[in-house]
Amino acid sequence: MSKIEDFLSTEEEQDIIEAIRDAEKNTSGEIRIHIEKASKIDAINRAMEVFHFLKMDNTKLQNGVLIYVAVEDKTFVIYGDKGINDVVSNDFWDHTKDVMQSHFKTGNFKQGLIEGVLKAGTALETYFPWEHNDTDELSNEISKD
Numbered sequence: 001m002s003k004i005e006d007f008l009s010t011e012e013e014q015d016i017i018e019a020i021r022d023a024e025k026n027t028s029g030e031i032r033i034h035i036e037k038a039s040k041i042d043a044i045n046r047a048m049e050v051f052h053f054l055k056m057d058n059t060k061l062q063n064g065v066l067i068y069v070a071v072e073d074k075t076f077v078i079y080g081d082k083g084i085n086d087v088v089s090n091d092f093w094d095h096t097k098d099v100m101q102s103h104f105k106t107g108n109f110k111q112g113l114i115e116g117v118l119k120a121g122t123a124l125e126t127y128f129p130w131e132h133n134d135t136d137e138l139s140n141e142i143s144k145d
């Protein structure tokens with residue numbers, strides 16, 4: 001995989017968006033995925049930049065989670081806002097990354113991303129259950145650069 005267009009098929013992308021939509025049915029938290037070719041800067045710093053660019057730092061409860069993927073760099077980052085990072089255990093995102101990585105290694109990017117969404121969703125659901133007045137604060141579409 002090198003080209004961003006080859007990373008996920010349209011169908012796979014729809015399945016992932018569906019997983020985000022389902023996960024967000026149980027939590028007020030917001031999950032987004034951003035995919036780009038390569039990062040010019042350190043992936044974690046770039047993830048923080050994208051987080052801000054996508055206005056993910058504007059959620060009411062600071063419970064947005066971004067999965068950032070740089071396809072050519074073969075790297076990805078899970079970046080959670082303060083609200084969620086303060087409550088999950090330190091190794092939670094590392095564990096989630098490991099699970100995703102095991103799928104990525106075999107080229108199953110769709111499954112890796114879905115597992116990441118599900119794990120983030122479970123954590124968000126525990127600490128930020130869905131509320132009746134919940135809104136979809138951030139689009140579920142996968143953003144690309």
Ligand code: CA
Pocket residue numbers: 024027028029030134135136137
């Ligand atoms: Ca929401």
Ligand code: CA
Pocket residue numbers: 024030031136137138139140
């Ligand atoms: Ca959303």
